[in-house]
Amino acid sequence: MRPAELRNVLRAEPFTPVQIGLSDGRCVIVRHPDQAVVSERVLFVGLAKLERSKPLATPRTSDAIAKDWLMVNLLQVTSIEPANGKNGNSRRGKRR
Numbered sequence: 001m002r003p004a005e006l007r008n009v010l011r012a013e014p015f016t017p018v019q020i021g022l023s024d025g026r027c028v029i030v031r032h033p034d035q036a037v038v039s040e041r042v043l044f045v046g047l048a049k050l051e052r053s054k055p056l057a058t059p060r061t062s063d064a065i066a067k068d069w070l071m072v073n074l075l076q077v078t079s080i081e082p083a084n085g086k087n088g089n090s091r092r093g094k095r096r
Contacts, residue, residue: 001077007038009080019055020045021079022072029057029083035066043072 009018010033017031020043028045030036035058037044046066048059059066 001074001080003038003040003074006043006074006077006080010036010038017083019079019081019083020072020077021081023076023078027055028070028072029055031058031060031083032062034062035059038074041074043074043077045070045072 010030015033017029020028020030022028028047030045035046045056046058047068047070048057048064048066050056050068050070056070
């Protein structure tokens with residue numbers, strides 16, 4: 001995924017929590033844009049806690065301190081969808 005595309009999703013106003021799908025089958029729920037940082041090649045996400053049995057997620061409030069973090073190469077991002085599940089469209093497969 002292109003960094004600018006991911007950054008635009010995380011900076012959208014009003015922000016809608018998103019679920020980011022990864023190539024290894026995991027997904028990460030970003031509840032607030034301040035809990036994710038996009039660089040040229042990597043997405044850093046602060047996590048509420050690292051649990052193997054549940055989807056990874058950021059803390060519920062924006063001012064909460066992350067308990068753990070996840071570093072993801074942007075090439076591993078396969079989809080971005082609203083976390084509420086109302087829109088099943090993936091941002092990854094669209095061609096221009």
